[in-house]
Amino acid sequence: MESQELSFTLAYFAFSLCFVFTPNEFRSAGLTVQNLFQSWLGSEDVGFIQYHVRRTSATLLVHSALPLGYYMGMCIAAPEKNLLYVHQVSTYHIYMALQSECYVTVTESRQHQFSPDLASPTEILTLRVESTNPNVKPFTISVNSSEYAEFRDKLRAPIRNSANVVIHQTISDLFLETFRAQIDLNPPYRLPRGQEVESCIGCMQTPANTKLVRLCTAADTDEDSECEQCFCRPMWCLSCLGRWFASRQDQQRPETWLSSRVPCPTCRAKFCVLDICTVG
Numbered sequence: 611m612e613s614q615e616l617s618f619t620l621a622y623f624a625f626s627l628c629f630v631f632t633p634n635e636f637r638s639a640g641l642t643v644q645n646l647f648q649s650w651l652g653s654e655d656v657g658f659i660q661y662h663v664r665r666t667s668a669t670l671l672v673h674s675a676l677p678l679g680y681y682m683g684m685c686i687a688a689p690e691k692n693l694l695y696v697h698q699v700s701t702y703h704i705y706m707a708l709q710s711e712c713y714v715t716v717t718e719s720r721q722h723q724f725s726p727d728l729a730s731p732t733e734i735l736t737l738r739v740e741s742t743n744p745n746v747k748p749f750t751i752s753v754n755s756s757e758y759a760e761f762r763d764k765l766r767a768p769i770r771n772s773a774n775v776v777i778h779q780t781i782s783d784l785f786l787e788t789f790r791a792q793i794d795l796n797p798p799y800r801l802p803r804g805q806e807v808e809s810c811i812g813c814m815q816t817p818a819n820t821k822l823v824r825l826c827t828a829a830d831t832d833e834d835s836e837c838e839q840c841f842c843r844p845m846w847c848l849s850c851l852g853r854w855f856a857s858r859q860d861q862q863r864p865e866t867w868l869s870s871r872v873p874c875p876t877c878r879a880k881f882c883v884l885d886i887c888t889v890g
């Protein structure tokens with residue numbers, strides 16, 4: 611256990627102990643179940659039985675929630691070991707596993723036609739999560755195949771495929787791989803001094819690591835189809851920008867995607883793949 615986690619564990623353990631056995635210091639600070647739920651408990655003098663039934667229920671609820679409070683705190687104290695998934699099967703079951711302790715297997719792939727309007731059926735993958743921690747029971751989660759590539763990138767645990775499961779990547783996923791490879795060839799963009807990388811406004815999860823800089827020189831005979839300079843600050847991550855790029859294309863002609871221009875999602879200035887720089 612690393613020092614940050616150890617100090618959090620010790621502090622939380624001491625806090626929980628004091629909260630359960632409430633020493634005088636906690637009482638005078640008002641950190642008791644009675645005090646925290648004062649308005650809901652009502653008056654002990656007016657309704658003695660009701661007050662104590664409520665007090666016992668509140669105490670039981672708060673005390674039993676202490677381990678879950680610990681788990682959430684641990685995610686903040688040690689974000690690199692954050693929770694893989696919170697899967698609520700029923701009102702009373704929440705399955706959790708630490709990424710650092712788990713291994714994941716794709717066990718099934720099912721096609722669903724959720725809506726007749728959708729051109730292709732949705733592919734749902736079933737993933738079985740097992741943990742090296744004997745206290746964590748194995749559980750399954752469902753992931754849409756179009757989000758699988760991103761899930762695999764973000765997960766810090768190995769994913770295995772059961773021998774008989776075939777994952778049908780969408781054209782958009784396949785395009786994203788080519789798109790990334792092309793952008794890697796472009797020169798990086800250096801942020802001006804003092805400017806910090808913000809979160810991507812598309813997914814809010816990864817840093818906004820792209821900047822549109824007009825770099826292409828190929829002058830087009832048709833003025834309207836030329837690229838323009840975008841003055842937006844870096845706002846999008848590469849995956850979100852790639853998905854935006856793919857969504858603006860002729861879906862029937864994927865061979866034309868890489869060579870076409872699309873408007874910047876924020877200011878509408880046209881750009882091509884040569885104009886996308888990663889923020890270095």
Ligand SMILES: [Zn+2]
Binds near residue numbers: 812814846
């Ligand atoms: Zn994003």
Ligand SMILES: [Zn+2]
Binds near residue numbers: 822840875876
């Ligand atoms: Zn722009």
Ligand SMILES: [Zn+2]
Binds near residue numbers: 824837838
């Ligand atoms: Zn361009």
